[in-house]
Amino acid sequence: MFIAYAVVAVLLALMAAASAFLTLTKNPQVMATMTKVGVPDSWLPGLAAAKAAGALGLLAGLFVPLLGEAAALGLLLYFIGAAVSHLRVKDYALGPLLPLIALPVAALVLRTAST
Template sequence: MFIAYAVVATLLALAAAGSAFMTFTRNPQVTGGMIKVGVPESRLSLLATAKAAGALGLLAGLVVPALGAAAAGGLMLYFVGAVIAHLRVKNFELAPAALLALVSAAALVLRLTSA
């Protein structure tokens, strides 16, 4: 199970880090969707920091299991919140957030079962 966690966590960390980078640099593909669902532009850096911290936590979770579980759980909550934000404003372009929420849940389960 640890190898499965390592693979899933690494891929999820890459996705979260890439998303964080694109949010920090105000890539219109990422930030446009966030603004469309009502995220104030002043909060974008905070959300990017949360994604970056999740990515680092997943990688640190390869060594410290509790940190990996916390990071996976945090990212899962982040992306579930993103899905809810999309649904709240009836914006159904939520596939990326939903997929990342599911992958985060898988990382959490894998980290908890591989300890």
Template sequence: MLGLGVPESWLPRLATLKAAGAVGLVVGLWVPLLGAVAAIGVALYFIGAALTHLRAKDYAIAPVVVLFLLAVAALVLRLASA
């Protein structure tokens, strides 16, 4: 992240957001609303990651896109099962 211009002071907050999203997706298996909110949060996180890569002119964003699509799939599946 530092190579992309993300300030070092942001790293703990970003790591906390990513971990909270992962926990929310798992807990969302039992608490549907939390799963949907977590999926939205994770999708937004990876939109930010993609924009950060593009702003830094780093076009190796395939992993970011895949993780974004997985978050969107989790949201779609959660909403479809409601």
């Protein structure tokens, strides 16, 4: 189970880190989505930091199980919040968020099962 967790954790960490980078650098696609959802520009550094912290926590979780579980839970809550923000403005195109919600769930299950 640990190998499966490691694969999922690294994949999710890469996705979260990429999302953090794109948010921090104000990628035009990301900015269009943030504007549509109503996220103020002043929140972008904090949101990017949360995703980056989740990515680092997942990687550290390869060595410290509780940290990996906390990071996966944090990212799960972050992306559920993102989905709620989209639904709040009646943006039902949640396809890109689905893997970002499914992977933390898988990481939590696999990390718990491997300890």
